[in-house]
Amino acid sequence: MATYKTVALVLRRIPLGEKDKIVTLFSRDLGKLRAVAKGSRKPTSKLSGASEPLLLLRASLAEGSSLDVLSEAEVREAFPKLKSDYGRFLRATYACELLEKVMEERDPHPESFDLLLSTLYILQHAVQADTALHAFELQLLAQIGYEPQLSACIRCDNPFDTDYPPVGYSPSRGGALCIPCTEFLHGEAMPCNATTILLLERLTQLTDAKALAGLELPDEALTEINRILRAHLRYRIEREIKSLGMLDALRLEQQTIARNP
Ligand SMILES: [Zn+2]
Numbered sequence: 001m002a003t004y005k006t007v008a009l010v011l012r013r014i015p016l017g018e019k020d021k022i023v024t025l026f027s028r029d030l031g032k033l034r035a036v037a038k039g040s041r042k043p044t045s046k047l048s049g050a051s052e053p054l055l056l057l058r059a060s061l062a063e064g065s066s067l068d069v070l071s072e073a074e075v076r077e078a079f080p081k082l083k084s085d086y087g088r089f090l091r092a093t094y095a096c097e098l099l100e101k102v103m104e105e106r107d108p109h110p111e112s113f114d115l116l117l118s119t120l121y122i123l124q125h126a127v128q129a130d131t132a133l134h135a136f137e138l139q140l141l142a143q144i145g146y147e148p149q150l151s152a153c154i155r156c157d158n159p160f161d162t163d164y165p166p167v168g169y170s171p172s173r174g175g176a177l178c179i180p181c182t183e184f185l186h187g188e189a190m191p192c193n194a195t196t197i198l199l200l201e202r203l204t205q206l207t208d209a210k211a212l213a214g215l216e217l218p219d220e221a222l223t224e225i226n227r228i229l230r231a232h233l234r235y236r237i238e239r240e241i242k243s244l245g246m247l248d249a250l251r252l253e254q255q256t257i258a259r260n261p
Pocket residue numbers: 153154155156157158177178179180181182
């Protein structure tokens with residue numbers, strides 16, 4: 001049986017029978033792959049602690065007839081600060097699930113691996129976790145060719161500037177709209193502020209980890225960014241993202257606490 005080693009992030013695991021798990025890994029050089037971690041549901045197994053989500057592994061795998069087998073795994077990073085903070089944990093879980101949903105199996109995307117890894121580090125200490133998460137969403141969308149069009153109107157293609165600002169967003173077309181086009185498409189256009197479109201552009205380009213971790217945006221801008229990105233993603237990713245429901249509930253709870261301390 002051929003064996004191979006790879007560096008991978010654990011995106012997900014599901015139980016398989018009483019003793020095993022199926023893990024979904026995202027390998028830097030091989031892309032998304034699923035493997036059986038035999039015996040890993042037993043607490044005494046060496047693989048038990050190394051086959052959970054949000055771990056960076058140096059993994060040894062053996063080729064199998066249907067699924068490959070995770071034979072050995074050395075944990076390189078466990079992201080402890082993501083696991084001790086429920087809000088950060090949910091955001092990291094969502095980032096992994098989004099990536100899992102948009103990637104095909106065995107289709108390597110090293111740039112997306114680097115993006116997710118750096119996002120997990122940033123999420124551990126970001127001043128505003130949602131800002132870092134939205135930068136991840138935008139940059140991942142850009143890597144797979146689904147990024148929003150933000151610098152020129154998606155309908156008439158005229159470039160935006162201070163005299164010709166974006167005032168709307170079309171989720172179905174996937175981009176910002178000028179004033180006449182927002183009026184023309186009033187049924188499908190979401191009204192938005194020009195500054196929100198500028199912030200979306202900035203988050204798409206901002207890759208400096210320190211700057212991203214320290215970036216704090218006003219609550220209203222963050223709410224609008226979330227609304228636009230959510231609608232944009234709904235048109236491009238047809239599969240349900242389960243962790244989003246929990247994340248929404250948490251955001252709502254945090255907003256309610258902020259309003260009624
Ligand atoms: Zn236009």
